[in-house]
Amino acid sequence: MEEQPLRRVGIAGAGTMGRGIAQVFAQRGWQVVLSDPVKAQLSSAMDAIARGLDREVGKARLAHDRKKEALSRIEPASELGRMASVDLVVEAVSESLQVKQAVFGQLNEICRAGAILASNTSSISIARLASASGRPAETVGMHFMNPVPVMELVEVVRGPETSRETLSATHRIVKGLGKTPVEVNDAPGFVSNRVLMPMINEAVFCVHEGVGTAENVDAIMKLGMNHPMGPLALADLIGLDVCLDIMETLYGGFRDTKYRPCPLLKSMVTAGHLGRKTGRGFYRYGRRVPADS
Numbered sequence: 001m002e003e004q005p006l007r008r009v010g011i012a013g014a015g016t017m018g019r020g021i022a023q024v025f026a027q028r029g030w031q032v033v034l035s036d037p038v039k040a041q042l043s044s045a046m047d048a049i050a051r052g053l054d055r056e057v058g059k060a061r062l063a064h065d066r067k068k069e070a071l072s073r074i075e076p077a078s079e080l081g082r083m084a085s086v087d088l089v090v091e092a093v094s095e096s097l098q099v100k101q102a103v104f105g106q107l108n109e110i111c112r113a114g115a116i117l118a119s120n121t122s123s124i125s126i127a128r129l130a131s132a133s134g135r136p137a138e139t140v141g142m143h144f145m146n147p148v149p150v151m152e153l154v155e156v157v158r159g160p161e162t163s164r165e166t167l168s169a170t171h172r173i174v175k176g177l178g179k180t181p182v183e184v185n186d187a188p189g190f191v192s193n194r195v196l197m198p199m200i201n202e203a204v205f206c207v208h209e210g211v212g213t214a215e216n217v218d219a220i221m222k223l224g225m226n227h228p229m230g231p232l233a234l235a236d237l238i239g240l241d242v243c244l245d246i247m248e249t250l251y252g253g254f255r256d257t258k259y260r261p262c263p264l265l266k267s268m269v270t271a272g273h274l275g276r277k278t279g280r281g282f283y284r285y286g287r288r289v290p291a292d293s
Helices: 016-027 039-058 064-072 097-110 126-133 164-176 192-208 214-225 231-238 240-254 263-270
Strands: 008-012 031-035 074-077 088-091 116-119 139-144 153-158 180-185
Touching (some): 031 039, 039 064, 039 074, 088 097, 116 126, 116 164, 139 164, 164 180, 192 214, 192 231, 192 240, 192 263, 214 231
Parallel strands (some): 008 031, 008 088, 031 074, 116 139, 153 180
16 A cells, blocks of 8 residues: 555545544545435535534634635535545444445445545444455444544554554544544454443443433433543433444344343334434433434
């Protein structure tokens, strides 16, 4: 892999994570192709990115003229084929192995030789995605945290066949975005969600078993453990459907009952109470916000 600067990125998926990732790359001077098959999702994403850049301007972290420049660098596209010339793709579609494998299979046909294929997956095996990509040496995990423009960490996940060149380039890219890469090996949930999600799941069990209300569980974790946000409010921010997907990935990967999803979490997802993006989760919210793709 050449040591030349990489400056054109494709983001597959214009949901909550995809639009945040697109904003960060565009702010740092990258040309961005933001792809989603749902045109309404693309329109919503561009509006959300504009609001995100406005917040940066309001906090004096971005000049007003830079906002216009950043927006001009983002090309909305309803077809993955627009990614034929990118240097890097960050896949940010729904947390489903089958959906992600299908996207990686398409990217293998579309992307130029040498392009890095990264996944923003929060729990799914990079090895399985690498197999679908047909380019295991160029496939890597690039797990951004939500909200992407604010959070410093990017969990860089090394697959069994990820090359040292791909890892080195990924570290350089993350640092160039003003974030901190932390490398881990491939395993269900990696480190971040292998630790975080069982805590959230246990908090849900506390509510499910009547040990405490959502408000009291969160208050204890905030006041007693110095967490900036309680685990149930955090689950609402992440999306209860995403939390459930991750817990099921952990349970399927380890077959250990400590990763069994709480029945209350399952029932809330079935009822469509997914957290902030639907206006109702463990708490109620004033307005519905766009769901992740």
